[in-house]
Amino acid sequence: MDFGFSLSPSSAVNLDRTDMSLYEMLCDREPTARTCIGCGSCSATCTASAISGMSVRKVLLGIQRGQYREVEKMLSHCMLCGKCTMVCPRGVNTRHLILELCRLYGNSEGEL
Amino acid sequence: MTGNVAVVGGGIAGLETAVRLKALGWNPIIIEKSSSLGGHVAEWNCLFPDLAPADKLVKELVDAADGIEIHTDTEIASIFYTRKSYSIVLSDGSRFMCDSLVLATGFSLFQAEKKEEYGYGIYDHVITNRDLELWFNTGSDERVPSDPKAIGFVHCVGSRDIKAGNTQCSKVCCITAIKQAIELKEKFPKAEIYCFYMDLRLFGRKYEDFYIRAQRDMGIHFIRGRVSEVSETIDGRVFVKAEDTLSGKPLRVSLDLLVLMAGIVCNRENTTLAESISVQTDEDGFFRSRDNITHITESDRPGVFFAGTCTGPKTIPETLAEARSAAISVDAYLKSLK
Numbered sequence: 127m128d129f130g131f132s133l134s135p136s137s138a139v140n141l142d143r144t145d146m147s148l149y150e151m152l153c154d155r156e157p158t159a160r161t162c163i164g165c166g167s168c169s170a171t172c173t174a175s176a177i178s179g180m181s182v183r184k185v186l187l188g189i190q191r192g193q194y195r196e197v198e199k200m201l202s203h204c205m206l207c208g209k210c211t212m213v214c215p216r217g218v219n220t221r222h223l224i225l226e227l228c229r230l231y232g233n234s235e236g237e238l
Numbered sequence: 239m240t241g242n243v244a245v246v247g248g249g250i251a252g253l254e255t256a257v258r259l260k261a262l263g264w265n266p267i268i269i270e271k272s273s274s275l276g277g278h279v280a281e282w283n284c285l286f287p288d289l290a291p292a293d294k295l296v297k298e299l300v301d302a303a304d305g306i307e308i309h310t311d312t313e314i315a316s317i318f319y320t321r322k323s324y325s326i327v328l329s330d331g332s333r334f335m336c337d338s339l340v341l342a343t344g345f346s347l348f349q350a351e352k353k354e355e356y357g358y359g360i361y362d363h364v365i366t367n368r369d370l371e372l373w374f375n376t377g378s379d380e381r382v383p384s385d386p387k388a389i390g391f392v393h394c395v396g397s398r399d400i401k402a403g404n405t406q407c408s409k410v411c412c413i414t415a416i417k418q419a420i421e422l423k424e425k426f427p428k429a430e431i432y433c434f435y436m437d438l439r440l441f442g443r444k445y446e447d448f449y450i451r452a453q454r455d456m457g458i459h460f461i462r463g464r465v466s467e468v469s470e471t472i473d474g475r476v477f478v479k480a481e482d483t484l485s486g487k488p489l490r491v492s493l494d495l496l497v498l499m500a501g502i503v504c505n506r507e508n509t510t511l512a513e514s515i516s517v518q519t520d521e522d523g524f525f526r527s528r529d530n531i532t533h534i535t536e537s538d539r540p541g542v543f544f545a546g547t548c549t550g551p552k553t554i555p556e557t558l559a560e561a562r563s564a565a566i567s568v569d570a571y572l573k574s575l576k
């Protein structure tokens with residue numbers, strides 16, 4: 127089944143081959159995702175971060191670098207508590223972003 | 239006393255200083271080594287942060303300078319200090335006495351070919367920020383492809399780089415890169431645009447908003463990592479290596495155009511000029527101000543003043559404000575001689 131985005135397996139990032147369509151789909155649903163500045167406030171405040179490595183910053187970067195597996199794993203630890211939304215200086219709607227991303231993953235039926 | 243003030247440099251700093259001095263009742267004489275006025279700004283197309291046309295600004299300043307004695311294609315040939323005034327001979331043969339001097343000799347753009355690893359002058363599609371402004375103005379540059387799919391900007395070229403001989407931040411190139419990236423995205427909406435930065439230094443009013451616009455509305459990608467090396471692919475594209483430091487992974491991308499953000503470095507002629515009138519330059523080659531907080535526009539020598547980027551990287555509003563400040567200082571100095 128073709129969901130319009132594909133996997134890029136490599137430890138180096140090759141932007142020529144990285145499929146950005148998942149990121150683009152997410153940005154269509156939650157445009158504030160584009161304005162992340164990678165400050166890390168979200169991860170620092172996240173209760174799940176210390177025990178699971180969950181980080182909105184890494185999630186956003188990961189889907190732009192083809193690291194879909196790692197992202198999925200992180201997402202599974204989120205409790206949707208919303209602390210990250212509260213601290214984000216760019217007003218990224220992180221909770222909605224996580225939810226939308228989970229939906230996109232759900233739609234992909236394990237293709238990612 | 240003569241009431242004459244020699245203004246060395248006919249860029250925006252020199253023009254603005256001269257116009258203000260004239261309004262204060264003195265007689266400025268502009269000495270410009272090139273054949274036209276306006277300095278670097280005359281080469282730019284649209285200005286951050288509002289995309290105002292550069293030619294309009296230069297024209298306004300040149301028009302305002304109407305009636306002021308201006309020597310273009312001219313430099314100072316010799317200068318002597320005698321009885322509280324300067325005797326100046328110009329390269330065009332003219333000579334005059336003046337009571338004060340304003341140095342407004344501006345900056346030089348870092349020569350990008352010195353950073354050989356970026357391939358400027360070697361690869362077909364590597365240009366500088368200046369080349370891009372000229373292309374915006376003329377539309378002709380064979381290095382700019384007609385339908386680019388991917389474009390990159392390299393920040394800090396020749397700035398913040400001890401090996402390039404410049405430790406300073408050039409201040410204007412982060413915001414210029416964002417401006418130029420937005421302009422290119424508007425021209426080539428399908429192109430992916432990447433900015434490779436070490437830090438983003440967007441200090442001025444509206445600059446951060448410009449950055450947010452680049453991210454949110456234009457989809458420009460910002461990658462934190464300094465481009466380490468550039469090569470050319472077999473099909474003539476530009477291949478870039480950097481580290482994506484936020485993910486800690488090496489990153490590669492091939493591009494159709496690479497724009498190098500060449501920095502603001504000192505005008506090397508400052509050193510000879512400084513020696514001829516006994517003022518100082520700092521280790522970075524920019525003129526040394528009497529005080530870096532309270533007296534930026536004054537030298538250690540009474541009667542010699544500075545305006546604009548000859549004392550370090552500055553934006554246009556900062557340059558103009560300094561030019562006005564220098565004019566006020568000259569005015570006070572000349573009044574004290576009376």
Ligand SMILES: Cc1cc2nc3c(=O)[nH]c(=O)nc-3n(C[C@H](O)[C@H](O)[C@H](O)COP(=O)(O)OP(=O)(O)OC[C@H]3O[C@@H](n4cnc5c(N)ncnc54)[C@H](O)[C@@H]3O)c2cc1C
Binds near residue numbers: 278547552553555
């Ligand atoms: C790529 C780039 C884009 C920029 N875009 C913007 C922008 O959009 N907005 C903004 O606010 N700022 C911008 N800037 C900054 C702006 O260019 C400077 O603030 C401005 O040029 C400073 O003017 P100046 O008169 O001090 O120096 P200059 O523009 O360098 O002018 C100096 C003048 O002095 C002359 N001169 C030099 N030495 C001598 C000598 N010995 N004898 C006689 N004449 C001499 C030169 O020929 C020149 O005409 C940009 C800078 C760069 C590098």
Ligand code: SF4
Binds near residue numbers: 174175181182203209
């Ligand atoms: S919403 Fe999820 S990612 Fe954000 S702080 Fe809570 S657990 Fe962490």
Ligand code: SF4
Binds near residue numbers: 183
């Ligand atoms: S707090 Fe906001 S801006 Fe900072 S990394 Fe997280 S999402 Fe990005």
Ligand code: SF4
Binds near residue numbers: 412437
């Ligand atoms: S303004 Fe930005 S690009 Fe220019 S030298 Fe400073 S950090 Fe580098």
